[in-house]
Amino acid sequence: MNKAMNPQMRVIDVHGLARVEGEGSLRLQLEGDRVVKAQFGIFEPPRFYEAFLRGRAYAEVPDITARICGICPVAYQMSACHAIEMAFGITVGGQLRALRRLMYCGEWIESHVLHMFLLHLPDFLGYESAISMAADHRDTVVAALQLKKAGNEIVRVLGGREVHPINVRVGGFYRVPTRGELEGVAEMLQAARPFALQALKFLATLEYPDLEMDYDCVALRHSDEVALNEGHLTTSRGLDVPINQFFDYFEESHEPHSNALHGRLKGGGTYLVGPLARLNINWDLYPQYIKDLATEIGFAIPCRNQFKSLLARGFETLYALDHALELIRHYERPDVPAVEVRPRAGVGHGCTEAPRGILYHRYEIGTDGLVRSASIVPPTAQNQPQIEADLAAFAPKVMHLAQDEMTRRCEQLIRNYDPCISCATHFLRVTLERK
Amino acid sequence: MSAKPPPQTRPKLAVYKFSSCDGCQLQLLELEDELLELAGEIEIAYFLEARRQVLPGPYDVGLVEGSISTPAEEKLIRQARKDCKVLVAIGACATSGGIQALRNWADVGEFTACVYAHPEYISTLDVASPVAGYVYVDFELRGCPVNKHQLVEVLSALLIGRRPQIPTYSVCLECKREGTPCVMVSRKTPCLGPITQAGCGAICPKFHRGCYGCFGPMETPNITSLCGYFEEQFGMSKPEVVRLLRGFNGYLEPFKTASDDYEQSHESSNARH
Numbered sequence: 001m002n003k004a005m006n007p008q009m010r011v012i013d014v015h016g017l018a019r020v021e022g023e024g025s026l027r028l029q030l031e032g033d034r035v036v037k038a039q040f041g042i043f044e045p046p047r048f049y050e051a052f053l054r055g056r057a058y059a060e061v062p063d064i065t066a067r068i069c070g071i072c073p074v075a076y077q078m079s080a081c082h083a084i085e086m087a088f089g090i091t092v093g094g095q096l097r098a099l100r101r102l103m104y105c106g107e108w109i110e111s112h113v114l115h116m117f118l119l120h121l122p123d124f125l126g127y128e129s130a131i132s133m134a135a136d137h138r139d140t141v142v143a144a145l146q147l148k149k150a151g152n153e154i155v156r157v158l159g160g161r162e163v164h165p166i167n168v169r170v171g172g173f174y175r176v177p178t179r180g181e182l183e184g185v186a187e188m189l190q191a192a193r194p195f196a197l198q199a200l201k202f203l204a205t206l207e208y209p210d211l212e213m214d215y216d217c218v219a220l221r222h223s224d225e226v227a228l229n230e231g232h233l234t235t236s237r238g239l240d241v242p243i244n245q246f247f248d249y250f251e252e253s254h255e256p257h258s259n260a261l262h263g264r265l266k267g268g269g270t271y272l273v274g275p276l277a278r279l280n281i282n283w284d285l286y287p288q289y290i291k292d293l294a295t296e297i298g299f300a301i302p303c304r305n306q307f308k309s310l311l312a313r314g315f316e317t318l319y320a321l322d323h324a325l326e327l328i329r330h331y332e333r334p335d336v337p338a339v340e341v342r343p344r345a346g347v348g349h350g351c352t353e354a355p356r357g358i359l360y361h362r363y364e365i366g367t368d369g370l371v372r373s374a375s376i377v378p379p380t381a382q383n384q385p386q387i388e389a390d391l392a393a394f395a396p397k398v399m400h401l402a403q404d405e406m407t408r409r410c411e412q413l414i415r416n417y418d419p420c421i422s423c424a425t426h427f428l429r430v431t432l433e434r435k
Numbered sequence: 436m437s438a439k440p441p442p443q444t445r446p447k448l449a450v451y452k453f454s455s456c457d458g459c460q461l462q463l464l465e466l467e468d469e470l471l472e473l474a475g476e477i478e479i480a481y482f483l484e485a486r487r488q489v490l491p492g493p494y495d496v497g498l499v500e501g502s503i504s505t506p507a508e509e510k511l512i513r514q515a516r517k518d519c520k521v522l523v524a525i526g527a528c529a530t531s532g533g534i535q536a537l538r539n540w541a542d543v544g545e546f547t548a549c550v551y552a553h554p555e556y557i558s559t560l561d562v563a564s565p566v567a568g569y570v571y572v573d574f575e576l577r578g579c580p581v582n583k584h585q586l587v588e589v590l591s592a593l594l595i596g597r598r599p600q601i602p603t604y605s606v607c608l609e610c611k612r613e614g615t616p617c618v619m620v621s622r623k624t625p626c627l628g629p630i631t632q633a634g635c636g637a638i639c640p641k642f643h644r645g646c647y648g649c650f651g652p653m654e655t656p657n658i659t660s661l662c663g664y665f666e667e668q669f670g671m672s673k674p675e676v677v678r679l680l681r682g683f684n685g686y687l688e689p690f691k692t693a694s695d696d697y698e699q700s701h702e703s704s705n706a707r708h
Contacts, residue, residue, distance in 0.1 A: 019483075019484065019485065019486065019487060020484070044454075045453070045454040045504050045505045045508060045559065046504075046547070046550065046551070046557055046559055047454055047504070047534075047535040047563075048535060048538055048543075048546045048547070048549070048550055049535075049550075050549060050550050051538070051541070051545070051546035051549040051550055052534075052535075052537040052538060052541065052546070054549075056678060057675075057678060060678065060682075063647065063682075064534060067456050067458075067533075067534050067579065067683065068456060069456050069457065069458075070455075070456040070457040070458020070459070070461045070580060071457055071458070071461060073456075073458070114464060118464060118485065122487075128486055128487040128488040129485055129486030129487060129488060130485070130486075131471075131474045131479060131485065131486055132486070132488070134471055134474075138471070141471065142471070145467040145468075145470065145471075146467065148467055149467040149468070152465065152467070160638040160639070160641070160642050161580075161635070161638055162465055163458040163459075163461060163462065163465065163580040164458060164579060164580055164649075166638055166639050166642060166644065166647075167642045167644075169644075173642075174639075174642045174643050174644040175641075175642040175643045175644075253552070337643075411487075420457075
């Protein structure tokens with residue numbers, strides 16, 4: 001429609017939504033106060049992992065899939081290992097299993113703290129970036145960086161390096177750390193702990209936009225621990241199924257506006273994965289002092305406001321930090337760094353809790369140990385339809401604002417999801433059309 | 436604390452992302468101890484992953500992550516070259532095409548159909564290429580991911596106008612310097628260290644596994660000799676050697692030609708039998 005013909009129509013074009021991992025676009029079309037279209041598109045170029053994994057050796061899969069995402073490589077390595085281990089009929093237990101949990105805690109901490117303080121908090125405090133924010137809140141940014149560093153230290157000591165660790169293999173690790181090496185990590189975690197606590201109290205004082213959604217939360221649930229690597233697929237509407245039935249209940253569709261596949265519940269609608277979904281599903285398994293802290297700062301479960309995913313990440317960071325310390329306290333170096341792996345033909349499924357939500361892998365392996373087929377469903381692809389639903393519900397609430405401010409609020413909403421667009425396939429371009 | 440130059444005289448940095456995982460630009464944010472100081476010394480003018488504010492070019496230094504794999508990226512990289520006085524390609528994707536360059540040996544149409552229900556929605560080039568395949572690049576920093584300390588070295592060097600000191604010798608030298616026993620000798624584990632450029636700190640051998648080539652070929656690699664050794668000493672098959680060479684820098688010469696030769700010799704020996 002021609003602008004001159006319709007003075008009510010306004011268009012906002014933001015080339016590149018910032019402070020997300022990757023390239024996506026947002027298109028909001030408004031007619032009067034009605035939302036006609038809310039599309040969150042992903043224009044990250046396709047990289048075809050599922051295609052070129054075919055014919056690669058099973059042992060290469062953790063290293064290759066790690067490269068899907070520089071921010072959560074551990075999640076990819078873990079889901080890949082578990083899937084292949086299931087195909088081979090292997091279980092990894094004892095201290096090797098504990099080390100995997102420890103490594104995952106490291107990734108939760110570094111990824112969550114990066115998002116909370118460097119990417120998301122500037123929205124709440126009205127800065128364009130953490131760099132500008134540091135001019136007024138230097139102590140907070142410095143302390144956050146140290147907390148992030150402590151998480152990264154876990155990954156570095158266990159994995160060799162922070163981005164694309166080299167020490168994860170099917171069956172366990174190439175080398176397991178000594179107690180002494182982990183004690184160094186524990187010291188860093190202890191030093192960063194006061195900030196992890198204090199941060200939650202500070203974050204609770206922020207102003208959270210009012211958007212309650214009736215989310216169908218999906219997360220892994222394990223009967224006696226907060227699920228990281230293993231558990232059942234559980235939803236807030238009562239579904240509880242083993243991970244190998246993933247494709248029986250969830251489906252992916254390909255939409256014209258996106259290079260990522262959209263995840264939906266079969267015969268149902270959108271669903272939510274990630275920190276807030278996890279807390280809603282697994283809160284009873286959290287230690288009492290964390291529940292008490294939640295009460296103290298006025299955070300109640302179930303929580304249906306995704307803006308409060310900022311707090312959810314804070315609770316998960318505190319949990320991961322304390323759990324890491326506990327795992328280190330009980331660590332005894334295993335005799336072998338990995339269980340024996342005997343390749344055989346089969347199909348395996350792996351689903352683990354990546355920082356942004358459940359990450360599902362399925363592989364079919366041949367008798368030669370080579371990958372026959374691969375399917376990977378990353379968390380951001382699953383959240384994509386829910387992001388669009390949130391936008392459609394949120395837009396009318398902020399429509400009265402000036403164009404710039406409205407765009408900023410919509411971007412903030414997208415950042416609630418810490419979208420990792422490299423994972424989901426990346427370029428966030430925001431287009432707002434008003435008629 | 437040192438006196439900071441006024442903002443208008445600080446050099447401007449741009450950070451671009453093409454087809455990649457974000458891991459190399461993330462290395463800037465992984466500089467937990469140096470990040471704020473760095474942001475004081477240089478004007479981070481364009482870095483979408485870190486900030487919303489975008490300052491107009493020209494930029495003094497542009498860091499480019501990712502390979503060029505779509506028609507839109509081809510246009511963008513040409514513009515980035517125009518906007519940056521010095522353009523640095525960072526990481527395996529930008530310097531070799533990266534892991535997604537595995538498509539360069541395949542039929543991209545078939546790949547698209549394998550992953551997507553509606554291939555017609557997908558716009559992609561037949562090959563994923565390093566940045567230097569399209570525009571002149573002033574410096575290439577290798578690694579999957581790049582080493583953050585090397586990244587600081589490159590930035591510091593360029594900003595004060597000297598040549599970055601990035602070694603091009605092999606990983607073996609790093610192992611020797613660190614006193615890490617050779618995994619091929621002590622563990623009978625195949626290792627690409629002798630033909631791979633240093634830079635990672637030889638972490639794989641330290642963790643008792645063989646190098647898998649994240650930093651690409653060293654300055655004068657003898658690939659045939661090493662791969663012959665893999666076959667004789669460790670009983671590796673030719674397809675296994677091809678896979679090892681076709682990793683995160685597989686499309687970079689001379690890794691590419693070596694893997695092609697191995698593949699052909701495997702096919703012709705199969706044809707003889």
